Amino acid sequence: MGFFNWVLSIIYKSMFLTGDSGLRRAHVLSKLVFTISLILVHVVYSEKxxxxxxxLIVLGIVHAGLEWIIAVLSLTGLVGVYLASSAYLLSLTGLYYMAPLQILTIALRATTVAMSIILLFNIISPIELYNLLHVFGARHFSTYTLLLWRLMPLGLKNFTDSLAVGYLKKETTVKRIPPATASIIESGWFIEEYNYWRLRVSSKTHIPVTRTIIHTIILLLSSLTILLIVKII
Amino acid sequence: MFDLPSVLIANIIRCGYSGGFTLRDVKFNVNEGEILLITGRSGSGKTTLVRAVTGTMRALDGYVEGEVYLCGRSIKNADPEDIYKCLTYIPQEPWYAIIGYTVYAEICHILALEGYICSEVEFAISNLSHLANRLTYTLSAGETQRVLWSEALLKKNKLLVLDEPLVYLDKNAKSYIKNVIEKALGEDVGILLVDHDPLFWENLEPQLIYLRDGRVIYYGKWSRSIVEQYSTKTSTQRERRISKGVYAELRNVWFKYPGGDYVLKNIDMTIEKGVLTAIVGPNGSGKTTLLKLASGVLKPSRGIIVRHGTAIYIPENPLLYFTMPTPREELLLASRGDELKMLDIAEYFNIKGILDQPLAKLSSGERRRVALASAYLSGFDAYFIDEPTGGLDYESTSLVLSVLEELAERDKAVVIATHDERAVNKSDLTMRLELKNHELKSMSIQG
Structure with a gap:
């Protein structure tokens, strides 16, 4: 139960620790530039x-502070260690030999990719998505962007609460997972019921977004920096 | 179409769920500026009736035979936009009525659906400025209910449907809500209210519907004698129990949720066996967090908690407690397969008639009783229960409180977080969490 709960808690912190703060307040164009830069780095300059x-670590600290970056490093490190140990085990079988440095590179690269994905997820502003759908005429679906960001952490919170209660009831994690999962599904049913009419009407206007110039500049400078780094090395 | 001052006309022949509960022959009107109070025992059909009149029955594959008109439009074929403009529904489980991931997104979305662009003014007039940036999944139940109330006021609909609106609210918030309702009535809003405590609303003299086993047993003007006839008030006179030893000690306990500030600071507390302890305090003061810490669901950020024995925590949303899909299976699991013992307890908790119904389809009150019955059967050393009487009628409240007292008399440690005076009156020890400027300032102990 302990390890499973820890993994859930770092997923929870990595994805849903903050609301509309930090880099989420950067201008949408700077986010686009940053996204393209990251894709370029991982696709064109993947070896570097x-x-x-x-x-990315500094950017993470700027975005949401130490607590967030520790959770993200734990989660991405877990991915890195898993892939590196798989590679090491493969190497032990003799089917495909890998030098220790190569295995370390696998771990670091997996960590970098995972951290890039988490950072990109974190800078998405559901309100901006909402407004975008509104502008493009998909007004009915705009509500679902807010709902998605509401349901994911709520489901995760209910899931962990249910697991914790199972722990007190002396149940094994395996036995507790089905009811904990059911609690997420039930949350969905209740939200559908209690918002029955609200989910069937469309937004008539946008939601104002708070933007900060400083975060926009930081994101643009970071885009430039990561491109320069991979070019220079 | 009807052209009447009625904002709600219900003429329901039958409604319910296939193979499940059925409500029959319910007819009533709610006119502009009028309040109708629906009450009755837990499981009598109050929430089913709310689902039928709000048109949400179809989300649960239920059926409604008869007619329901909201603001003059039949609910069967009305445009969702018309129903949404007519109706605000605040359900018993408020956390499921929120769509926005932050309070800002939630309030602004409500306004966007109305065609308004939100601004700081709406947050200021709703007294929500301090909550605007909060993630909604971190709100307490009471804070969630406050957000929903603010939305109701901003929407200015003609009909308010409120299912147990006071369950998670502190004393101040309850008085505030009562004033808001009085004001709304003055502005010709029709109100359909479901509450287990009709006497709280006496000064408004609402129209009254009493339900029992899916049928209306009284529909008419407010009558105190009718209310007293159908309600059994809980007795508050009894001897105070004394401690039978220490179950747990909390020393210099601090706690903060990820990404947030400390919600509990420097808490020193001893949890006694053989007494019923009530934790009270305003919304958002950290009552639930304290229960979770003391039971072991959460670990403190700082400080030490020493427990002597097993503990169980029953959340305010009892669905998170259950392991099995039906009460029978849940209770059999708790009784370790002893069917006779399970049936005895089902009888004691008055849940024998619902043993084979899916837990998710039970009323909130029934779910609470099943969770308590399961915990009772499991025989823990300490019971930490969040809002044990939330939304329960007098009879169920009496039952639940007598069970809690019995547990205490069997030398168990019993700690509840509550806003319910009936539960506080039964407690031997009251711990009050105080808030000042949204920070926990002190904890006082009475008893």
Whole structure:
């Protein structure tokens, strides 16, 4: 139960620790530039991508502070360690030999890719998505962007609460997972019931977004920095 | 179409769920500026009736035979936009009525659906400025209910449907809500209210519907004698129990949720066996968090908690407690397969008639009783229960409180977080969490 709960808690912190703060307040164009830069680094300069890890860490601290970056490093480190140990085990079988440095590179690259994905997820502003759908005429669906960001952490919270109650009831994690999962599904049913009419009407206007110039500049500078790093190295 | 001052006309022949509960022959009107109070025992059909009149029955694959008109339009074929403009529904489980991931997104979305662009003014007039940036999944039940109330006021609909609106609210919030309702009535809003405590609304003299086993047993003007006839008030006179030893000690306990500030600071507390302890305090003061810490669901950020024995925590949303899909299976699991013992307890908790119904389809009150019955059967050393009487009628409240007292008399540690005076009156020890400027300032102990 302990390890499973810990994994859930770092997923929870990595994805849903903050609301509309930090880099989420950067201008949408700077987010687009940053996204393209990251894709470029991972697709075109994939062998050098680990060099941008320090920039991503600093960016993470700027975005949501130490608590967040520790959770993200734990989660991405877990992915890195898993892939590296798989590679090491493969190497032990003799089917495909890998030098220790190669295994370390796998771990770091997996960590960098995972951190990039988490950072991109975190800078998405559901309100901006809402407004975008509104502008493009998909007004009915705009509500679902808000709902998605509401349901994911709520479901995760209910799931962990249910697991914790199961722990007190002396149930095994395996036995507790089905009812904990059912609690997420039931949350969905109740939200559908209690918002029955609200989910069937469309928004008539946008929701104002708070933007900060400083976060926009930081994101643009970071985009430039990561491109320079992979170019120079 | 009807052209009447009625904002709600219900002429229901039958409604319910296939193979499940059925409500029959319910007819009533709610006119502009009028309040109708629906009350009755837990499981009598109050929430089913609310689902039928709000048109949400179809979300649960239920059926409604008869007619329901909201603001003059039949609910069967009305445009969703018309119903949404007519109706605000605040359900018993408020956390499921929120769509926005932050309070800002939630309030602004409500306004966007109305065609208004939100601004700081709406948050200021709703007294929500301090909550605007909060993630909604971190709100307490009471804070969630406050957000929903603010939305109701901003929407200015003609009909308010409120299912147990006071369950999670502190004393101040309850008085505030009562004033808001009085004001709304003055502005010709029709109100359909479901509450287990009709006497709280006496000064408004609402129209009254009493339900029992899916049928209306009284529909008419407010009558105190009718209310007293159908309600059994809980007795508050009794001897105070004394401690039978220490179950747990909390020393210099601090706690903060990820990404947030400390919600509990420097808490020193001893949890006694053999007494019923009530934790009270305003919305958002950290009552639920304290229960979770003391039971072991959460670990403190700082400080030490020493427990002597097993503990169970029953959340305010009892669905999170259950392991099995039906009460029978849940209770059999708790009784370790002893069917006779299970049936005895089902009888004691008055849940024998619902043993084979899916837990998710039970009323909130029934779910609470099943969760308590399951915990009772399991025989823990300490019971930490969040809002044990939330939304329960007098009879169910009496039953639940007598069970809690019995547990205490069997030398168990019993700790509840509650806003319910009936539960506080039964407690031997009251711990009050105080808030000042949204920070926990002190904890006082009475008893």
């Amino acid at each position: 991508s680990i060099a941008i890890l320090p920039v």
